[in-house]
Amino acid sequence: MEYITLLAKLLPPDRVTTNKTTLQNHGKDESHHTESLPHVVVFPVSKEEVSEIHKIASKYEVPVTPFGLGSSLEAHVIPYHGGITVDFSFMNQIVEIRENDFLVKVQPGITRTQLNKTLKPYGLFFPVDPGADATIGGMTATNASGTTSVRYGGMIDQIRDIEVVLADGSIIHTGSLATKSSSGYHLNSLFVGSEGTLGLFTEITLQVYGIPEFTATARAVFPTVANAVDAVVKILQAGIPIARCELVDSYSMKQVNNHSKTNYLESPTLFLEFHGNESGLAQDVAFTEEIVNDLGCQEIIFETDSKASSLLWEARHNLAYAYIHGTPGKKLLVTDVCLPITELAGAIDDARHTLNKLDLIGGIVGHVGDGNFHVLLMINKNDPMEIKQSEEFTDHLVKYAITRGGTCTGEHGVGMGKKKYQRLEHGAAYDVMITIKKALDPLCILNPDKIIDKY
Numbered sequence: 139m140e141y142i143t144l145l146a147k148l149l150p151p152d153r154v155t156t157n158k159t160t161l162q163n164h165g166k167d168e169s170h171h172t173e174s175l176p177h178v179v180v181f182p183v184s185k186e187e188v189s190e191i192h193k194i195a196s197k198y199e200v201p202v203t204p205f206g207l208g209s210s211l212e213a214h215v216i217p218y219h220g221g222i223t224v225d226f227s228f229m230n231q232i233v234e235i236r237e238n239d240f241l242v243k244v245q246p247g248i249t250r251t252q253l254n255k256t257l258k259p260y261g262l263f264f265p266v267d268p269g270a271d272a273t274i275g276g277m278t279a280t281n282a283s284g285t286t287s288v289r290y291g292g293m294i295d296q297i298r299d300i301e302v303v304l305a306d307g308s309i310i311h312t313g314s315l316a317t318k319s320s321s322g323y324h325l326n327s328l329f330v331g332s333e334g335t336l337g338l339f340t341e342i343t344l345q346v347y348g349i350p351e352f353t354a355t356a357r358a359v360f361p362t363v364a365n366a367v368d369a370v371v372k373i374l375q376a377g378i379p380i381a382r383c384e385l386v387d388s389y390s391m392k393q394v395n396n397h398s399k400t401n402y403l404e405s406p407t408l409f410l411e412f413h414g415n416e417s418g419l420a421q422d423v424a425f426t427e428e429i430v431n432d433l434g435c436q437e438i439i440f441e442t443d444s445k446a447s448s449l450l451w452e453a454r455h456n457l458a459y460a461y462i463h464g465t466p467g468k469k470l471l472v473t474d475v476c477l478p479i480t481e482l483a484g485a486i487d488d489a490r491h492t493l494n495k496l497d498l499i500g501g502i503v504g505h506v507g508d509g510n511f512h513v514l515l516m517i518n519k520n521d522p523m524e525i526k527q528s529e530e531f532t533d534h535l536v537k538y539a540i541t542r543g544g545t546c547t548g549e550h551g552v553g554m555g556k557k558k559y560q561r562l563e564h565g566a567a568y569d570v571m572i573t574i575k576k577a578l579d580p581l582c583i584l585n586p587d588k589i590i591d592k593y
Contacts, residue, residue: 141177141198144319145222147151148190152424153181153228164205168270170471170519171284171554173214176203176223185226185301185309185340192509195222195309195583202305203585204334206247206273210280211472212553214333216293219586224338226275232256233341241298241315242346246275247337261532262346265290266383268549280551285454286376288507289381289413290347294330301341302329305579315343333551336578336583338424349414350381354423355393355447358408358430358438363387363417366406367483369433374479376429378422382411383507384454387490387570389487390501390514397460398453411447420433457503461514465499468516473532473555475539475550476510485538489513492534494526510548537562552589560589 145154148377158177165175193200201221217223229422237260240377244253249271266277268284269537276282278300283292286293290296299313312325329336366385373380384393391404410426412419414455421467423440430438441447462470477485486502493500493513504511513535518524536546536559546552546559576580586592 139177141194141200141222144194145180145191149180149187151181151516153183155179164208164225164333165197165215165217166326167208167210167215169211169213169553169555170469170517171216173578174216175220176217177220179205179225181225181228185303188224188303188338188340189307189309191222191224192303192305196581197304199581199583201583201586202334202338202443204246204275204279204338206276206279207271207366209247209272210276210553211555212547214276214280214551214553214585214588216554217367218554219592226273230273230342230563233259237262238313240346240348243341244274245341246278247273249273250277255456257346258349261349263349264296264344264346266293266296267484267525269299269458274342274344276343277539278330278339279333281507282551283505283510283549285384285411287505287510287549288378288383288591291492292329294580296345297326297330298345299343300326300329302337302341303340304337305581305584309336309340312344318460331551333553333588335395335575335589336584338584344532350412352419353381353444353447355450356408356410356412356414356417356423356438356439357434357450359403360406360408360430361434361436362549363406364483366433367432367486367506369408369435369481371479372429372433374507375556376425379412380410380426380507382409382451383505385486385502385506385511386454386457386500386505387486389490390457390503391436393460393464393501394453394457396464397456400453402453405436406539409450411451415438425518454503457501458514461499461501463518465516467518468499468518471515471517471528471552472512473515473535474510474512474548474550475535475544475546477507477539477542477544478508480505481542481544482506482509482511485542485544486511488538492531496531498524498527498531500531503547508548509544520551554588556592557587557589569581 203217226247229245233243268282500515
C-alpha cells in the first residue's frame with residue numbers, strides 16, 4: 139500500500155509498524171464488540187507529525203483511528219475500516235503547569251494517574267476519575283466523567299482549550315486560557331465527546347484544583363433504592379459539598395463481600411466522600427447523618443483515616459473484577475445510561491426487574507449524584523441466547539432512559555454500541571451533527587462509522 143510506504147518515510151522505523159501482534163493489540167478495546175485490525179499503526183511525537191499523517195490519509199482517502207490505552211467500552215478505537223491507527227502513547231508529556239492559574243497543558247497520551255502524580259507537589263489535582271487509568275486524550279474524546287462528577291463535573295467542565303488536527307491536516311485551537319468567554323461558537327463543547335470523528339487532539343489545557351485539606355468517606359445502607367436516591371436528593375438540596383456519591387445495589391454488595399472478604403450489609407448502599415476543611419466537614423457529616431437517618435438508613439459508617447477510606451473505595455472500584463472472578467466462563471458487558479435524578483430510582487428498579495425477567499446475571503452501580511448508572515452484565519459469549527437477551531436488555535434500558543428525558547450514555551460514549559440510538563435521542567438535531575461531520579471531514583476518514591454512519 140503506497141500510503142504505508144509514505145508513512146514509513148515520514149516516521150522512524152520504530153514508530154510505524156505492520157507487525158501482526160501490534161495490529162491485534164490495536165484492533166480491540168475493553169468492550170464486547172467484535173475485533174477488527176488496522177493496516178498500520180503509527181506513533182507520532184508531535185502535532186506536525188499528526189498533521190502530515192492526516193495529509194497522507196486525505197490524499198489516499200484512508201481511515202484514521204486514534205488510540206490511547208484501549209480502555210473504551212463502546213468500540214471507539216476499533217478500526218472497522220482498517221487504515222491507520224494513531225497511537226498517542228509517545229505523546230504523554232506535561233507541556234506546562236500554570237499553578238497560579240490552576241491550569242495544566244498536557245499531551246493526549248498522558249494518563250490521569252501520571253498527571254496527578256506530577257501535580258501533587260504543587261498541591262493540585264485533576265478530579266475526573268472514570269475508574270480506568272485512561273489517557274486524557276481518550277477521556278476528552280468520550281467526555282468521560284466518573285465518581286467525582288457530582289462535585290467537579292465531567293471532562294467538558296475541565297477543558298479550556300484543545301489543539302486539534304483536522305482531517306485535512308490543518309491545526310486549530312478551540313479555546314483560550316481565560317476562565318470564560320462569550321466569543322464565537324463554543325468549539326470546546328463541539329470537540330469534547332466527538333470520539334475522534336472531527337479531529338485528533340494533540341494538546342489539551344485543563345482546569346485543576348487544590349488538593350482538599352480534609353477528606354471523609356461514608357458507607358450508608360438503605361432498605362430500598364428509592365430510599366437511597368431520596369437521600370442523595372436531600373443531601374444535594376442541603377448544599378453539602380459531596381465529592382463522590384455512588385450507589386451499589388444489593389446484588390452487587392453480595393459480590394463485593396464475596397470478592398473483598400468484607401461483611402457489609404447486602405442492601406442498597408451509598409458510598410460517599412466529602413472534601414473540605416476539617417471543621418466545615420464535621421458539620422456536613424453531622425447534617426448528612428441526620429438526613430439519611432430520616433430516610434430509613436439502616437447503617438452509616440464514617441471514615442476519616444486514609445487507609446480505611448481507600449479500602450472502602452477499593453471495594454467499589456473493584457466491583458467489575460468481583461463479577462468477573464465470581465462468574466467464571468462469562469464475559470463482562472458494561473453499559474450506562476443517564477436520567478434526571480427524579481427518574482433514577484424508577485429506572486434502576488426497572489433495570490433490576492428486566493434483568494430478573496431475562497434471567498441475566500448482573501449488578502447495578504451508579505454515580506447517582508448526577509443521574510448516571512451502569513449495569514454490569516455477565517454473558518456467555520458462546521451462547522446465542524444470552525447474547526440476544528443482553529441486546530434485548532440494553533435496548534430496553536436505553537429506550538426507557540430516552541423516553542424519560544435521559545440519554546443513551548452518560549459517560550461511556552457512543553462509538554458503535556450506542557450509534558443506533560442517536561436519531562431516537564436527538565431527532566432533527568442529529569442531522570445538524572451529520573452536517574458538521576461532513577463539513578469538517580468530507581471524505582469521512584476520521585474514525586468512520588462511530589457516532590455517525592460512514593457516508
